[in-house]
Amino acid sequence: xxxxxAALAVAESEGDxxxxxxxxxxxxxxxxxxxxxxxxxxxRAGYADDVADARDGIRSAAGVxxxxxxxxxxxxxxxxxxxxxxxxxxxxxxxEGEAMLVPSVARTANTGSMAVMLGFLxxxxxxxxxxxxxGDDDHELYFLHPNIVSIADSLDxxxxxxxxxxxxxxxxxxxxxxxxxxxxxxxxxxxxxTVSELAAGRFDRSALSELNATMTAVEGYAExxxxxxxxxxxxxxxxxxxxxxxxxxxxxxxxxxxxxxGMKRRQYERGKAFFDAVxxxxxxxxxxxxxxxxxxxxxxxxxxxxxxxxxxxx
Numbered sequence: 237x238x239x240x241x242a243a244l245a246v247a248e249s250e251g252d253x254x255x256x257x258x259x260x261x262x263x264x265x266x267x268x269x270x271x272x273x274x275x276x277x278x279x280r281a282g283y284a285d286d287v288a289d290a291r292d293g294i295r296s297a298a299g300v301x302x303x304x305x306x307x308x309x310x311x312x313x314x315x316x317x318x319x320x321x322x323x324x325x326x327x328x329x330x331x332e333g334e335a336m337l338v339p340s341v342a343r344t345a346n347t348g349s350m351a352v353m354l355g356f357l358x359x360x361x362x363x364x365x366x367x368x369x370x371g372d373d374d375h376e377l378y379f380l381h382p383n384i385v386s387i388a389d390s391l392d393x394x395x396x397x398x399x400x401x402x403x404x405x406x407x408x409x410x411x412x413x414x415x416x417x418x419x420x421x422x423x424x425x426x427x428x429x430t431v432s433e434l435a436a437g438r439f440d441r442s443a444l445s446e447l448n449a450t451m452t453a454v455e456g457y458a459e460x461x462x463x464x465x466x467x468x469x470x471x472x473x474x475x476x477x478x479x480x481x482x483x484x485x486x487x488x489x490x491x492x493x494x495x496x497x498g499m500k501r502r503q504y505e506r507g508k509a510f511f512d513a514v515x516x517x518x519x520x521x522x523x524x525x526x527x528x529x530x531x532x533x534x535x536x537x538x539x540x541x542x543x544x545x546x547x548x549x550x
Contacts, residue, residue, distance in 0.1 A: 255328070255346045261321040263351035268358050270314040271382020283310055283379060286400045290407035290465070297465035299521030302414025304407065309378035313358040316380055320354060323366070327427060362387065363402045365409035367420040375413060375420075377406055391476040401473050404466045408458035416527035423450060448503070449536045453526060455500070456507015464520050506539055513542035525549055 287308050295301060309315075363379040379402065388398040413419050426447040433440045463470070514523045526532050526549075538545040 254343055255325075255350055256343060257321055257325045257350075259347050260324075260350045260354065261317060263348070264317045264321075264354040264358065265314045267351070268313050268317065268355045270312040271380075271386075273310070273312040273381055275310065275381065280310065282396060282399065283308060283403070286403035287377070287407060289400075289467070290404040291410075293404070293465035293467060294408055294411050294461050297520055298411060298461040298524055299519075300411055300415045300524050300527075302411045304410055304414075305375050305377045307376075309376060310381050311378050312382050313380060316361060316364075316378070317354050317358050319366070319376075319378075320357070324350065324354070328431060359383065363406040365406045365413070367413050367423075375410070377410060379403070379406070387480075391473070391480060393473060393476060397468055398473060400468065401462075401466060401470055404462045405458060408462045408465075409454070411461060412454055412457055412527060415524060418530060419454075419527070422530050423447075426450065445536050449539060450533055452503040452507040452539055453510075453533055454507070455503040456509070456511045457523065457526065459504055459508040460511040460515060460523060461520065464515075510534060510539050510542050510545075514546065517542075517546055 287304065291302075291304055311319075358380075360383065361380050362383050364377075366376045366378070379399075384399050384402060385395060388395045391398070426443065429443050430440065430447055433443065511523050514526075518525075526534065532549050534542075534545045538548070
């Protein structure tokens with residue numbers, strides 16, 4: 237890790253756009269230790285077995301059929317940064333044409349902010365099911381092995397059980413996108429609209445609310461089927477992760493707030509409460525009706541009133 241090289245990459249950012257994405261990747265990698273990625277044959281087999289068992293368990297518990305990417309990637313932090321620079325570049329594409337008052341200064345500030353954000357996320361992400369929004373490639377499933385190892389150690393939990401729990405969560409997301417082939421395009425459209433509005437200096441609260449409601453459904457359903465399908469004790473894992481989030485230092489807490497981690501936590505909790513209520517009424521397989529069509533997604537109001545959604549989709 238070299239903070240000097242990171243700062244130099246940001247300082248030397250160039251180009252015509254508001255963000256120098258090449259410098260973002262260079263700076264984020266320079267400021268982030270990649271982590272150890274030497275795995276034994278047994279460890280690689282463990283990831284493969286966890287993913288396969290998660291697929292079978294979620295298919296059975298949720299009553300849905302879906303496929304997984306042919307290759308499961310096990311990455312270190314620099315791999316994750318490289319992959320997500322491209323994703324963020326696509327997502328923020330509408331900003332590229334915006335004029336800047338002081339281009340070089342704004343570009344440096346924007347580039348530095350994005351590098352800090354990616355570096356922070358690279359040290360905290362455990363796994364990711366990536367539908368590659370705004371891209372034409374196949375979906376991807378990957379795990380950040382160094383983070384899984386370090387966080388399992390900091391929580392003082394068995395690595396194999398923790399790794400398996402993360403696998404079930406990411407495969408639960410794969411189940412959603414596999415069951416609802418329209419979901420990627422639906423999210424893509426709302427993200428494009430939201431970013432375009434922001435790029436034009438407008439704030440469309442209704443569009444943002446609809447995007448948040450969709451993401452709440454995505455996170456909540458994944459929590460539901462993961463909990464119902466996971467084949468080992470997990471209450472202590474959830475409790476220890478929550479305690480870890482609460483005990484972070486003030487700087488980390490600030491960064492998490494700026495990156496919207498609090499909103500994501502709220503999406504988990506609110507979405508899980510909604511789908512728990514639906515599953516209690518219709519069963520876990522009945523909750524999958526939400527993925528039959530975009531019109532079946534719960535509205536912001538229905539997320540807090542599951543009975544209204546049940547009455548509408550019935």
